[in-house]
Amino acid sequence: MSTPTAHELVRRLWQYCNVLRDDGLSYPDYVEQLTYLLFLKLADERGDEILPARFAWRSFASLDAESMHRTYGESLAALGNEGGTLGLIFRNARNKISDPAKLRLLVVDLIGETEWLGLSADLKGDAYEGLLEKNARDTKSGAGQYFTPRPLIDAVVECVDPVPGEVILDPACGTGGFLLAAHEHILRAHPRLSPRKRKHLRTKAIRGVELVQEVARLAAMNLFLHDIAGDADDELPIVCADSLAVPPAEQVDVVLSNPPFGVKGSVTYAATNGSGAADALTIVRPDFWVRTANKQLNFVQHIAACLGEGGRAAIVVPDNVLYESGAAVTIRRRLLESFDVHTLLRVPAGLFYASGINANVLFLEQRRVREGALWVYDLRSGNHFSLKKRPLRADDLHDFVTQYGTPRRVGRAETLRWRRFAHADLLASDDVRLDLAWDVSEAEPKIAGLARVEELSAQIAADLEKALEHLARAAPR
Numbered sequence: 001m002s003t004p005t006a007h008e009l010v011r012r013l014w015q016y017c018n019v020l021r022d023d024g025l026s027y028p029d030y031v032e033q034l035t036y037l038l039f040l041k042l043a044d045e046r047g048d049e050i051l052p053a054r055f056a057w058r059s060f061a062s063l064d065a066e067s068m069h070r071t072y073g074e075s076l077a078a079l080g081n082e083g084g085t086l087g088l089i090f091r092n093a094r095n096k097i098s099d100p101a102k103l104r105l106l107v108v109d110l111i112g113e114t115e116w117l118g119l120s121a122d123l124k125g126d127a128y129e130g131l132l133e134k135n136a137r138d139t140k141s142g143a144g145q146y147f148t149p150r151p152l153i154d155a156v157v158e159c160v161d162p163v164p165g166e167v168i169l170d171p172a173c174g175t176g177g178f179l180l181a182a183h184e185h186i187l188r189a190h191p192r193l194s195p196r197k198r199k200h201l202r203t204k205a206i207r208g209v210e211l212v213q214e215v216a217r218l219a220a221m222n223l224f225l226h227d228i229a230g231d232a233d234d235e236l237p238i239v240c241a242d243s244l245a246v247p248p249a250e251q252v253d254v255v256l257s258n259p260p261f262g263v264k265g266s267v268t269y270a271a272t273n274g275s276g277a278a279d280a281l282t283i284v285r286p287d288f289w290v291r292t293a294n295k296q297l298n299f300v301q302h303i304a305a306c307l308g309e310g311g312r313a314a315i316v317v318p319d320n321v322l323y324e325s326g327a328a329v330t331i332r333r334r335l336l337e338s339f340d341v342h343t344l345l346r347v348p349a350g351l352f353y354a355s356g357i358n359a360n361v362l363f364l365e366q367r368r369v370r371e372g373a374l375w376v377y378d379l380r381s382g383n384h385f386s387l388k389k390r391p392l393r394a395d396d397l398h399d400f401v402t403q404y405g406t407p408r409r410v411g412r413a414e415t416l417r418w419r420r421f422a423h424a425d426l427l428a429s430d431d432v433r434l435d436l437a438w439d440v441s442e443a444e445p446k447i448a449g450l451a452r453v454e455e456l457s458a459q460i461a462a463d464l465e466k467a468l469e470h471l472a473r474a475a476p477r
Contacts, residue, residue: 005123006123006126006127006130007130009114009123009127009130010127010130010131010134012110013034013110013127013131014131014134016030016105016106016110017030019102019105020097020102020106023097023098023099023102024098025096025097027135028135028214029096030135031131031132031135031218032093032096032214032217032218033095033096033097033106034106034111034131035089035217035218035221036076036089036090036093037106037107037111038111038116038128038221038225039089039221039224040056040057040075041057041111041112041116042116042117042224042225043056043057044056044057044058044061045115045116045117046117050085050086051079051086052078054075055074055075055078055079056075059071059075060072060075060107061107061108061112064104065100065101065103065104066100068100068103068104068107069095069097069100069103069104072095072103072107073094073095076090076093076094076095077093077094079093080092080093084236085220085224085229085230085236088216088217088220088236088238088240089217089220089221089224090217091213091217091240092213124225124226125180125222125225125226125227128221128222128225129175129177129180129222132175132218132222133150148174148177148178148258148316149351149391149392150177150181151392151393151394151396151397152347152351152361152392152397153177153178153181154181154185154394155394155397155400155401156178156256156314156345156361157178157181157182157185157256158185158401159314159343159363159401159404160182160254160256160312160313160314160363161185161189162182162185162186162253162254163186163189163190164186164190164193164197164200164201164205165197165200165205166205166252166253166254167204167205167207167252167253167254168182168183168205168206168207168252168253168254168255168256169207169208169209169252169254169255169256169257169306170207170208170209170255170256170257171208171209171243171255171257171259171299171302171303171306172209172210172211172243172257172258172259172260172299173208173209173210173219173238173257174210174215174219174258175215175218175219175222176208176218176219176222176223176238178256178257178258179206179207179208179219179223179228179237179256180222180223180226180228181256182206182254182256183201183205183206183226183228186201186205187201202227202228202229203228203229203230203235204230204235206223206228206237207237207239207252208223208237208238208239209238209239209240209241209243210238210239210240210241211240211241211242211243212240213240216238216239216240219238220236220237220238223237223238243299243302244267244269244283244285244298244299244302245283246285247285247286247287247305248302248305248306251305251306251307251308251311252306252307252308252311253308253310253311253312254311254312254313255303255306255307255311255312255313255314255315256313256314257299257303257313257314257315257316258315258316259295259296259299259315259316259317260295261295261296261318261357261359267281267282267283267293268281268282268283268291268292268293269282269283269284269285269288269291269292269293269298269301270282270283270284270285270288270291271284271285271286271287271288271289271290271291272284272286285301285302285305287301287305288301288302288305289301289330289331289334290327290330290331291327292326292327294324294327294328296317296318296320296321297321297324297327297328297331299315300315300317300321300331300335301331303315304334304335304338304339304364304366307365307366308366309366309367310365310366310367311365311366312363312364312365312366313362313363313364313365313366314361314362314363315361315362315364316347316359316360316361317359317360317361317362318357318358318359318360319358319359319360319435321360321362322344322360322433322434322435323431323433323434323435325431329430329431329432332432332433332434333427333432335364336372336374336423336426336427336432337368337427338368339364339365339366339367339368340364340365340366340367340368340369340372341362341363341364341372341374341423342363342364342365342372342373342374342375342409343361343362343363343374343375343376343377343404343409344360344361344362344363344374344375344376344377344434344436345360345361345363345377345379345400346360346376346377346378346379346380346381346437347359347360347361347379347380348379348380348383348384348385349380349384349385350384350385350386350390351385351392358380362434369423371422371423371424372422372423373420373421373422373423374420374421374423374426374434374436375409375412375418375419375420375421376418376419376420376421376436377400377403377404377417377418378417378418378419378437378438378440379396379397379400379417380437381417381437381439381440382440383396399417403415403418416440416441417440419436419438421436
């Protein structure tokens, strides 16, 4: 039997989802159940003793449908009470497949038919990533979780250029896209790693934090299938926690992140208690610069606190972070005064699921510079992308990556889409706005605070496209 490609594996795994949807199983529920079964099957093939025998794959895989359904459910409930990796993968796990016959079909004919251990980590990992991407595209994501296109992730990672020995963090890691891209970049750029550095990359270099348990589970499995794991159960690469709740225990070399969009959170984070009485909805972060409940602004403050000397970061931020008044002004000013905020990529509308969201990628380094400058690349003007009809491709970002240059960013020169703005000029304005735009057809840049008519048109087109999709799905068949 020939080895399947990642695409073939994804197609086969996804076909079974349509069968299970008849029972009311959603796409995310299906991916979650596959995660449990894949972990159990892989652990069985590897002979791992991490799993108690009475809850392992073999405890239910050969049973009849009714017995399998009961035993599988009992196994999930029990494994969720374990610690370490098992606890992260199985916490709050339960069997959501109501039909015993369909569970047996999944166990025997799909997962059980493939020898997963014989597949390379790249193949297993790519197949699982493909499944997560398909799930994200088909469910439109929700609750503030947005899908970051892989070409954008790859371009950002290439620019930041993580190297062996560095620790890479994503404090809002989702399913681990940025972390895996960083891992792959290091392996590709440094194919002859020493055993010591290879072990560091596998066990210590990759760190992610995710607030939502179900998403943290998917991230942990994604890394597990790519052969990324902690040195011990108390040092897992993925942690399910609120990144913003406490200052970082240690600083890192690289931060790559697309924090959740959503202007106001339920909790306010403050540098001190201030004059008001402390309450359960205020968390004190002495390392923060300003008090705010704005999620994106708090993640920017947190990421700044996470970077060690010379550390580098790339953060996906919505436009409001660049122009909003109040706390945002203080944060932008402190960034420009204390960091080398050197590059801003203006991303076109249509790349994220939330309609009307204009995003940017902000690149900065933990070091002070004299006569620093922010270089802005306008990929937004004249471009419109959608997730299905006009997806972003690597070629669309080739010019930006080329213009970005080496990690030291030597030899940059202005073009129609690529402009330089001195930090001193930006700091001289009262509101320190960074939403810098210009007509890409003009030779001289003109600072413009708000989105242009073309950007608004692109947003309207994206909203109309989304509305038409909803109408099509709602129409009687």
